[in-house]
Amino acid sequence: ELDVPPKQSDLLKFSPEAAFHLNNDTTLRRWLKDGRSRLDAGRISEGLTLWQRILDRGDDGFVKLRSDGPWLEVRDEVLRGLSDLPPSGQATYERMFGTPARQLFEQSQQSGRSIFAAETMRRYFHTAAGFDAARWLASRWLDKGEARTAARLFERLLSEPAHRERLAPNLVVQAAVAQRLAGNESRARELLAKLGETKIRIAGEERSATQFS
Numbered sequence: 001e002l003d004v005p006p007k008q009s010d011l012l013k014f015s016p017e018a019a020f021h022l023n024n025d026t027t028l029r030r031w032l033k034d035g036r037s038r039l040d041a042g043r044i045s046e047g048l049t050l051w052q053r054i055l056d057r058g059d060d061g062f063v064k065l066r067s068d069g070p071w072l073e074v075r076d077e078v079l080r081g082l083s084d085l086p087p088s089g090q091a092t093y094e095r096m097f098g099t100p101a102r103q104l105f106e107q108s109q110q111s112g113r114s115i116f117a118a119e120t121m122r123r124y125f126h127t128a129a130g131f132d133a134a135r136w137l138a139s140r141w142l143d144k145g146e147a148r149t150a151a152r153l154f155e156r157l158l159s160e161p162a163h164r165e166r167l168a169p170n171l172v173v174q175a176a177v178a179q180r181l182a183g184n185e186s187r188a189r190e191l192l193a194k195l196g197e198t199k200i201r202i203a204g205e206e207r208s209a210t211q212f213s
Contacts, residue, residue, distance in 0.1 A: 028054060028074045029063040036081065044092050051078045052097060055123045082126045083161050090162050094127055101129035114140060126162045135171060147181035154178050169198045
């Protein structure tokens with residue numbers, strides 16, 4: 001089953017020396033820096049390939065890109081960079097990694113095991129399959145009564161620029177239900193208000209979003 005650990009940055013209170021010992025892997029630093037440089041130079045496929053290597057690794061780390069610069073959490077920097085890609089860059093990323101992401105997620109759909117969906121979300125969150133995997137996991141947590149975990153996953157989907165065009169009204173209603181069950185009534189009402197009189201079909205019955213308020 002999916003285990004959602006706290007972020008490293010929330011757990012670690014570190015000095016520069018501690019961060020150095022946490023990850024003295026210059027490979028991560030090189031991939032992060034070179035990937036960014038190639039993206040800036042318009043060599044999109046090359047830059048995305050380097051960044052994907054970071055996401056495919058099972059570890060994380062803190063690096064400096066300049067000796068006088070701040071410590072950066074590598075995975076967070078890559079995820080932030082992918083979120084900031086223009087539509088053409090998002091489309092390139094989907095073309096490059098959409099198929100392996102879909103194949104990985106389908107293993108969860110076929111087996112019912114969440115581990116494959118979690119891995120899809122970890123490695124390929126910005127693909128269409130990454131979106132589907134995150135929604136599948138959020139719905140699964142909601143069905144199990146883990147409303148807070150579900151709400152966090154739905155919020156991640158709602159806030160991700162790469163998925164803006166994938167946000168169907170039914171997902172927003174699910175997110176509102178998760179927030180309500182998690183005790184966040186104001187957020188639930190805020191989400192439903194954005195839908196207005198939008199019609200939602202649930203169990204074959206069409207209802208307006210305001211009926212869920």
